[in-house]
Amino acid sequence: MASLEALYARYGSYVYALALRMLGRSDEAEEVVQDVFWQLWKNETEYDPTRAAFRTWLFAITRSRCLDRLRRHRSRSDSELPRATGLGSAAPDPEQEAILAERQKHVVAAFQALPEAQRRVLEMGFFSGLTHREIAERLGEPLGTVKSRIKMGMDKLKDSLRSFEES
Amino acid sequence: MAVKQDHEEYLELAAVYALGALDGEDRLRFETHLASGCEVCRDVIFDSEQVLADLALAAPLAAPPDSVRERLVERVRRDSEIRKVTGSGPSRLWMALAAAATLAAVGLGLYARTLHERAENQRIAREALERDLGSLTETLEAFTAPATRAVSLSGQGDAQGAAAKAFLDPENRRLFLYVYNLPPPPPGRTYQLWLIVGGSPVSMGTFGVEPDGRGRLDTASVPPFEGEVTVAVTVEPSGGVPQPTGAIVLVGS
Numbered sequence: 001m002a003s004l005e006a007l008y009a010r011y012g013s014y015v016y017a018l019a020l021r022m023l024g025r026s027d028e029a030e031e032v033v034q035d036v037f038w039q040l041w042k043n044e045t046e047y048d049p050t051r052a053a054f055r056t057w058l059f060a061i062t063r064s065r066c067l068d069r070l071r072r073h074r075s076r077s078d079s080e081l082p083r084a085t086g087l088g089s090a091a092p093d094p095e096q097e098a099i100l101a102e103r104q105k106h107v108v109a110a111f112q113a114l115p116e117a118q119r120r121v122l123e124m125g126f127f128s129g130l131t132h133r134e135i136a137e138r139l140g141e142p143l144g145t146v147k148s149r150i151k152m153g154m155d156k157l158k159d160s161l162r163s164f165e166e167s
Numbered sequence: 168m169a170v171k172q173d174h175e176e177y178l179e180l181a182a183v184y185a186l187g188a189l190d191g192e193d194r195l196r197f198e199t200h201l202a203s204g205c206e207v208c209r210d211v212i213f214d215s216e217q218v219l220a221d222l223a224l225a226a227p228l229a230a231p232p233d234s235v236r237e238r239l240v241e242r243v244r245r246d247s248e249i250r251k252v253t254g255s256g257p258s259r260l261w262m263a264l265a266a267a268a269t270l271a272a273v274g275l276g277l278y279a280r281t282l283h284e285r286a287e288n289q290r291i292a293r294e295a296l297e298r299d300l301g302s303l304t305e306t307l308e309a310f311t312a313p314a315t316r317a318v319s320l321s322g323q324g325d326a327q328g329a330a331a332k333a334f335l336d337p338e339n340r341r342l343f344l345y346v347y348n349l350p351p352p353p354p355g356r357t358y359q360l361w362l363i364v365g366g367s368p369v370s371m372g373t374f375g376v377e378p379d380g381r382g383r384l385d386t387a388s389v390p391p392f393e394g395e396v397t398v399a400v401t402v403e404p405s406g407g408v409p410q411p412t413g414a415i416v417l418v419g420s
Contacts, residue, residue, distance in 0.1 A: 021226035059223035104224040125188035151182040
């Protein structure tokens with residue numbers, strides 16, 4: 001129980017933020033947080049610590065839960081994004097929290113630095129769970145353009161995050 | 168030059184694939200390319216997945232209400248009490264998770280920056296892709312086996328525009344169903360696949376469809392059969408039923 005509480009204290013806000021950004025509804029985001037941490041407790045999802053960083057795995061299952069919900073009912077407007085409401089619970093390990101917060105700042109800056117067109121297609125694919133064909137339809141752009149923008153945006157983010165890791 | 172241009176396109180597809188946004192013919196073409204063993208595309212997927220793991224951090228930071236944590240703690244507390252009563256301890260996986268959390272607390276953040284972890288992550292991703300490749304190869308082998316039968320299903324009633332292909336591999340008792348343009352089932356209902364041999368329907372399982380009308384089912388429970396076989400999909404109550412009760416939306420033999 002103490003370990004679960006520690007994990008919740010460290011990652012709960014990030015899981016909630018991702019769910020809120022993807023689903024756009026606080027009640028659904030809260031349910032996703034409950035689902036994800038309950039799954040951890042009940043061991044309903046395989047996690048092997050030797051195979052992936054915990055953060056990578058946790059965000060992957062959070063996104064998966066959100067995509068399940070998005071597919072069940074696509075009723076959210078893309079333009080109604082939630083606003084940040086501040087940091088979460090107190091961190092039990094200030095150094096770890098600082099590292100994660102530093103990374104978060106860098107990711108946000110790198111993402112915002114992308115050209116609008118590239119950021120848009122990545123947002124639609126990652127946060128809204130749309131396929132490349134759906135993105136092309138919604139933007140009224142050729143499929144090839146959407147694919148190129150995803151690739152270019154991903155490459156730029158990759159370069160930016162690599163420079164962060166090497167700093 | 169043409170080969171190089173072709174592969175440039177695969178690199179684009181690899182990024183879209185890692186994003187989880189690749190579908191349709193592009194997806195099929197790219198997975199076939201991956202199955203040919205392209206190491207370059209595998210590396211692109213791996214690198215992209217690392218970037219995407221960080222992209223989750225780009226969501227505007229927000230704290231869940233305290234009530235979420237309180238409900239979770241209460242739920243876990245009750246579960247712990249049940250475990251005490253039933254004598255079951257925490258799962259091995261949960262202990263592994265707790266161990267991982269401890270590791271993280273010791274210094275995973277700094278360790279994550281080392282080349283060692285990168286190499287390890289590369290190995291892990293490669294193993295995952297090799298498993299995927301094995302599964303894909305298994306599927307392709309089933310499709311091309313001499314005894315495999317392909318059945319085209321056509322839409323019925325309200326699902327006139329739908330279509331599906333079923334591949335039956337009797338030797339390995341496998342059945343692969345690919346559905347297209349099928350509207351989502353009504354609330355509280357699901358689609359159920361049936362194999363009808365000698366007039367008797369046998370359930371092959373239930374499945375849902377994506378918003379674009381695509382669905383897929385893969386089962387290894389095909390009963391032994393000879394002669395003509397009919398494949399049908401009906402609309403049934405969620406969870407499925409032992410015998411078909413609802414309208415047929417797809418059928419073929």
